[in-house]
Amino acid sequence: MxxxxxxxxxxxxxxxxxxxxxxxxxxxxxxxxxxxxxxxxxxxxxxxxxxxxxxxxxxxxxxxxxxxxxxxxSSYFKKLIETPRSASLSQAALETLAIIAYQQPITRAEIDEIRGVKSDGPVQTLLNRSMIEEMGRKETIGRPILFRTSKDFLTYFGLTSIDELPPLPETTDDANNQEVDLFFERFNDELKNH
Missing domain, CATH: 1.10.10.10 (Winged helix-like DNA-binding domain superfamily/Winged helix DNA-binding domain)
Known part of the structure; x- marks a missing residue:
């Protein structure tokens, strides 16, 4: 070289x-x-x-x-930080966040399997926004990284623990999914207003 x-x-x-x-x-x-x-x-x-x-x-x-x-x-970096920007998450990021919240600890491959598509981008977005964090490695071949929700996630949702998440519906009926959907919509609205 x-x-x-x-x-x-x-x-x-x-x-x-x-x-x-x-x-x-x-x-x-x-x-x-x-x-x-x-x-x-x-x-x-x-x-x-x-x-x-x-x-x-x-x-x-x-x-x-x-x-x-x-x-x-530095004055330009200060302007960038002070510039309002859309803080809402994409649908893919919200789906990924919900999967992590309800299935944690979980690997990226497991998230991909549930979503049916690659989740590299949404996972990176959630890491950048401090909504999720790495929590070690799974004891399996390749030792993939395990993800879980962070304290910031709990704070944004006003939860003291992950146990306070609304229960997942037993069926996939749209009416039963409404409470979970509303919960994550509220989160996206709160991000927009911060």
Missing amino acids: DNGELQAVAEGLLFASGDEGVTIKQLSKVLDISEDATSQIIEALKGDYEHATRGLMLMEANGVLHLTTKPEH
Whole structure:
């Protein structure tokens, strides 16, 4: 791999490491190059990010490298956070949330099986909104991640525990599903108003 490709991979690894960041030693192992070579790649990336046309910068704190936004752009990030946006969840996300709420702990494959379609996007949306959380791994082949609802989920619904969810109907008659549907519609309306 040439230096340009190594820089691109290192940049991707820095992005993927998120808030945890990554050390030179970790990057060196993953890239399968020496720590000196890794340091040179990081220095080259730092130089690239110093240009005014870049919105990110490479920061090192206590030996851990992080990609972060530039402080001089902070007023724009503040505007973004303050900008009202639709907080409602898509139908797919609501379906996924209901499945997780009533079947927890549950794996993504089990959610997919119940819904009959892939649930990667809705699960990621729910994780991003802190409605669900990872709670370990299932003791089976591949050790898939188990998901459950979060404290934020309980707070939004005004529940003290998951046991307070409306009971699922015994049949699939539409009239019996009404209480559960209304419960999740109320949740979506509350999200819009926050």
